Amino acid sequence: MSSSDERRDEAEKPVVSRRNFLKGTGVAGVALTIPLAPGAEAQAGVAGVTVIGPERSKITLNVNGTPRALEVEPRVTLLDALRNDLDVTGAKRVCDRATCGACSVILDGKLVYGCSVLAIEAQGRKIETVESLASNGQLHPVQKAFVDNDAQQCGFCTPGFVMACKSLLDHHPEPSADDIRLGLGGNLCRCGTYVGIKAAVAQAATEMKKTRTKGGRRNG
Amino acid sequence: MNKFEYASPTTKEQAVAMLGKAWGETEILAGGTDLLSLMKDFVATPQRIVNIKGIKELSSLQILRDGSARIGALVTIDQLLEATRKSHPALSQAAAGIASPQIRNMGTVAGDLCQRPRCWYYRAGFGLLARNDAGQALVPSGDNRYHAILGNKGPALFVNPSSLAPALIALAAKVQIFGPDGAREVEVEKFFVAPQSSADREYALKSNELVTGISIPKSTGLLSATYEVRQREVLDWPLAAASVAIKLDAAKKVTSARIALGHVAPTPWVATEAASTLIGKTISEESAVAAGKLATAGAQPLSHNAYKVQLTQVAVKRALLAAAGISA
Incomplete structure (x- = not known):
């Protein structure tokens, strides 16, 4: 499992850019084959700089x-x-x-x-x-709100959305409709479940506010 | 992504000493939102990454009451957005337009200036100037809907992707640079250059120099705004943008004006004539429309991007009206 980086790298080498790009643009092509610049005199003087890799550490x-x-x-x-x-x-x-x-x-x-x-x-x-959210068998209010509001279809974007919602509510405990729209702007759902997600954020905001005003632990 | 060695200097002197003598050998890592994607696509193939996030002084952010400011290279877009909301609206509005909360949390001011063009030919591996194997330019006869309408007579036809640069130009800001020969400053509009070869970069930086920050001169009485015309509200670059900074006298007549355009040319585009024609006038729908027209007077659209001329004019008009506090 841990060697997945090399395996994946082979599989992902792009067809287009590999083709003649390296040949066409001298800089990148050459950079692959020559060792690091013989500006070694400068580097030798760089005391106190940690250099790691390219192998594992x-x-x-x-x-x-x-x-x-x-x-x-x-x-x-x-x-x-x-x-x-x-x-x-x-x-x-x-x-x-x-x-x-x-x-x-x-x-x-x-x-x-x-x-x-x-x-x-x-x-x-x-x-x-997302694994950090549920505790003692209890879903986090954001997770529960996603379930209650059917805020997922295929579910693949859901963990990212749940984290984005949690972050949004941590920073905007009472978000406006615009806050929700723009605050979740960095996440895409190709099934298009945005209506359910917006409803889930609104529910989670209300739930989290209740918990706070009860003097309970602030969720998240 | 190719393998690379990873260096974490803690001073700018160390960082500069770790950088390569030629472009491409080494790359600077700050927010990483652009660099890692370029490396995953093998468009960037550095042998060494110099992570500058350990250089504490690059994270400083100072804004004085007179509007003069010193913004460290590593200040995040989100920090900039919040800090300049009142002092420099054009800058804050430009920052708000950048991508998504995640990108604004990760991305840095210097990274916004130094990000590579979004031209899809470049990103797909056809080089900065988008040439095929025979050396023919792909953009003029290809899909150029997002390419340059101004400054497109040279070999570079991409548009500069920086959101902050037009606002910084309107505010007469300078880029602070540190290299083996010490520190220097250059006006933001002179920092960007249209490359003549695919081995060049889009900015007037040497491969072993580092952007350390931005300085903004005092801006007492300056009214500024940015307006971006966009297809999507988030997660995308604007189709055209304008940043303006004006000063008005007691009779609301313009005494000074600077207008800079984004996403229309290989460099941020300074609309000098459009700005100077405003002097002595009041900002109105009429004068703002006229300035927009002048700003694009020299536009020579490619085969699929004539629509951007109109969008640019609208961006100039709305930015001017917003700066003057007139609702469009």
Whole structure:
């Protein structure tokens, strides 16, 4: 499982750009075959700079409150490390280009695309995935609201949407219709379940407000 | 994505020393929202990534009461959006137009300026100037609906993708750059260049230089706004955009004006004549329409993008009316 990065890389080499692009544009083509610039004199003087890779190195990621040790190449994204190395598969790999939101996770309290953060960059930061939401068999209000409002069809975008909704409500506890529309703008649902999702956010906002005013633990 | 080595300097001196002598050998990683996608598509194939997020001084953000500001390269789009809401509306509005909450949380100010063009030929591997194997340009006879309508007489036909650049130009901002020879500053409009070869970049930076931040001069009394014409409200780049900054006297007559256009040319486009024609006039529907027309006077659309001329005129008009506080 952990060697998925190489396997995938072979499968994903693009047909078009590989073809003659490297031949056509001298820079990229040459860069692949020559060793790093003989600007080594400059690099030799760069004391105190940690250089890792290109091979695997050991890192630790704080995933949902638990430190997890793994070995990855620098090119492995946080999303792939979670899914392929740590078996935390809630975040989904769909576009892999910072566009669809299926990989959304919360990093140090901010919603990000897991596909566009390198795993090694996420060291020392707090990573929250959809797996962190339910506790003691109880769904998080956002999750419950998705169930109640039928806010999914195929369900593949759902974990990303749930994290985006949680982040939205953490930052806008009483969102307006515009807040909801724009706040979830980074996630796509190809089944088009947006009506259910909007209803779910509204329900979750109300539920979370009740919990807060009761003096209970603030969900999330 | 190819393998690469990953360096994490903590000072800008170290970062610059880690950068390559030629473009493409090394790439700078900040937010990563553009770079990682380019690498996954093998459009960028660096052997070394220099992650600059450990350089603390690049995250500073200072806005003084007179509107002068120093914005570190690593300030995120979301931080900029919030911080400039009152002080520099044009900048805040441009930041609000950027993609999605996720991108605004990750993406940085310098990353917005240095992101590579979104031209689909470039992204599909046909090089910055979009040529086929025989060296023929693909854009003129291809699908050029999102390409340049201005400044398109050279080999570069893509549009500059930066959302912040037009606003920064309207505010007369400068890019702060650090390299092996020390620090330098360049006006934002001079930072961008239309490349003549696919090995060039779209900005006046050397391969071993680093954008460290942006400086904005004092802007007391300046009224600014950005208007983007978009197909989708989020997750996409505007089809055309205009940022304006004007000053009005007691009689509401324009005493100074700067207008910059986005997504219409290989560089952000400074509409000097459109701005100077406003001097001495009041901002009205009529004068704003006239400025929009002047801003696109030199436009030479390609085969599928004449519609962008009209959109650009509308962007200029609405930005001017918004800056002057007139509802369109």
